[in-house]
Amino acid sequence: MALAFIKLHAAGNPLFQRWEAKISCQPNSEASIVMDFHLGSGQGVGKVVVEGDMLEQLPELCTKMEQYLSTWKKFMKEQRSMHYYLNYYTAEQVVYLCNRLSPGTQTPTLDGQVVTMLSFIRPGCDTQGLREMLRVFWGDFHSGDTLQERRDEVDLQAVVEEEQVCEEEKEKVWEVEESQTSGFGQLDQLWDAYMRDMRGFLPHTLDVPSLGRLLGQLAYKGEEECKEEEKKVVMRSLPGGFSSSRPNLVVCPPAEILTSCLCIYMASELEPLPSYDEVLLCDPDTPYQQVELFLHRCLTAGYRGQKIYTLLHADRLGYDVSFKAEQLFQALSLRCTHDYRLVIICSSSREHAYLPSAFSQYRLLAIPQEPLERVQRYLSHHYTxxxxxxxxxxVFKGRQFVGVVSSKRAGVGKSLYIQRLYKKLQESANEEVASLKCIRLIEPQVDENIILKSLLNTAEGKDLTIFHFDVMSSVQKGLHEFLFRLLILRYLMDSEGRMWKCSEGQLYVIEILQSPQDLHQNLPRASGIANTAAEMGFPSRVTGLTLLDTVRSSAIREDLRVEPLLFGTERRQLRCSGHLIRLPPCRLPLEVFPTRPPGRRPREETQGQT
Structure with a gap:
């Protein structure tokens, strides 16, 4: 029962958000199970009491909750198919929006999370604009929706009076049924009454169908009040060799996955950078719900433009998630009526995983690649x-709101440079309030939940903010994916559904000790010939070369801009030697370092004992 309740709660059912059940294990207890939905006294719904033996009633309650879960999942599937923009949000986010966008409040209070979530549908619209639009839409919900659903041109006052009569009759019927039935019969009646009239049953919460219509109106209505760039829909073109209305599988080396994804969107340089709804970065912990929403956005009609949907690192998904994703794609593609554009990018080291094998018939031979100079121009154009x-x-060069401050060695003034940028921003700010937020990445694995929590804790009311991400040399995993999600997709989201969206009014500076390629390398140590073989193992896999290709190791290093391990070891030794030489003469390390014992070290003789 607990598992069924957790699934109902996670699926976003508003009726079970505050559900409480008390189970009595005493044999002489009259009520074995007492359930309370905490709907309030105004709903006319009291507690549901189940009498009888607890061991007999509990399995039946579990069966009914599983039936409710199946019914709710089917209902949400239909709503996501009817209302395209519901696929932008998870079940937790849908519940959050339904509670925050309640139609009962005349002066809505939109917090930062609501504005952030709605900004993916309505880019560039501020809090005041959203509040005005929501007030107009809620007026339509209270008046026009009822008329549209009934499809009768009747007086609005008559409709209101009729609704009041229906509410009174519903309460009377509920009281009569409650007196005649008990236990699970009341529970079924409560569920059926909620599914028939969600808005009337929970008037202080926006129901899911109304939320879907509201999101659609936010996306397209009232466009005359927005700027020209906000009204423009995205119209992307696929690169050469890619096809629409079918998947496009790209298998490339691990180091080229993120670059290949960016090159796909460079085919339409004038369009914005790929966003939250177009690209999904997968890992072993990616839940099925994220993949399900991604496929619904790709294969469900509703967007007026033409986007490219890319599934990155699809080979990293778990087996169960991959299997369900393939089944969902087959079901949605049969009902799809528009030209969708789907790209799946996987690693060549895991090309035998489930999804690459399932979509192997759609594999492309070419890998999207662009010159480094063109990629830099593309990003510079969109960051200006x-x-x-x-x-x-x-205060940054070229008025770009994203910058990287790097050096080959530490202690050359990177942090000082960022501090001077902040001082310069304070001097240039007239009425705006400037601030500097420093976030240090120290752990070997990048934890985006901690970073997002730090970003959300930023003091509000700061108009101009510099976000300083100090990447330590100890960071080894997840850095590339984090930077791609933050700087390219321009959003972060944690496991609870809280989101952060980058703004052009802020400056994001990444302080890093060396290039990302060097940070990504984790080469093993060896000696002699084994050292060279182990050292060249990773570069050879990146370039796709083997010993049969007879390519010199120096040529591979030159192409990848990688230096031998011995050079790095000698550099560190020389750095340590220079530090010792600069010490004062009285220091003990300087006296011990040049000491050389005379003669040869005597050989130790071991004698066996019997």
Whole structure:
């Protein structure tokens, strides 16, 4: 029963959000199970009491909750198929929006999370604009929706009076049924009454169908009040060799996956960077719900433009998630009526995983690649803030709101440079309030939940903010994916559904000790010939070469811009030697370092004992 309740709660059913059950294990107890939905006294719904033996009633309760779960999943599947923009949000986020966008409040209070979530549908709209639009839409919900559902041109006052009569009759019927039935019969009646009239049953919470219509109206209605760039829909073109209305499987070396994804979207340079709804980065912990929403966005009609949906690192998904994803794709593709554009990018080291094997018939031979200079120009174009827009990027070169400050060795003034940028921002800010937020990445594995929590704790009311991400040399895993999600997709989301979206009014500076390629390397140590073989193992796999290709190791290092391990070891030794030489003469390390014992070390003789 606990598992069924957790699934109902996680599936976003509002009726079970505050459900409470008390189970009595005493044999002489009159009520074995007492359930309370905490709907309030105004709903006319009291507690549901189940009498009888607890061992006999508990399995039946579990069966009914599983039936409710199946019914709710089918209902949500239909709603996501009817309302395209519901697929932008998880079940937890849908519940959050339904509670925050309640139609009962005349002056809605939109917090930062609501504005962030709705900004993916309505880009560039501020809190005041959203509040005005929501007030108009809620007026339509209270008046026009009822008329549209009944499809009768009747007076609004008559409809209101009729609804009041229906509410009174419903309460009377509920009281009569409650007096005549008990236990699981009341529970079934409660569930059926909620599924028939969600808005009337929970008037202080926005129901899911109304939320779907609201999101659709936010996306397309009232466009005359927005700027030209906000009204423009995304129209992307696929690169050469890619096909629409079918999957496109790309298998490439692990080091080229993120670059290949970016090159796909470079085919439409004037369109914005790929966003939260177009690209899904997968890992072994990615839940099925994320993949399900991604496929619904790709294969469900509802967006007026043309986007490219890319599934990155699809080979990392678990077996169960991969199997369900394939089954869902087959079901949705049969009902799909528009030209979808789906790209699946996997690693060549795991090309025999489930999804690459399932979509192997759609594999492409070419790997999207672009010159480094063109990639830099592409990113520079999209990172440049217009001159008429106030932004913290005024203090950075080219008015770019994303920058990387790097060096080959530590202690050359990277942090000092960022501090001077902040001082310059304080001097140039007139009425705006400037701030600096430093987030240090120290752990070997990047934890995006901790980073997002730190970002959300940033003090509100700061108009111009510099976010300083100090990446330590100890970071080894997850850095590339984190930077891609933050700087390219421009969003972060934790396991609870809380989101952060990058703004052009802020400046994001990444301080890093060396290039990301060097940070990604984790080469083993060896000696002699074994050292060279182990050292070249990773570069050879990256380039796709074997010993049969007869390519010199120096040529591979030159192409990848990698230096031998021996050079790095000698550099560290020379750095330590230079530090000792600069010590004062009285220091003990300087006296011990050049000491050389005379003669040869005597050989130790071992004698066996019997």
């Amino acid at each position: 803030v217009p001159p008429d827009q106030p932004s913290a990027a005024d």
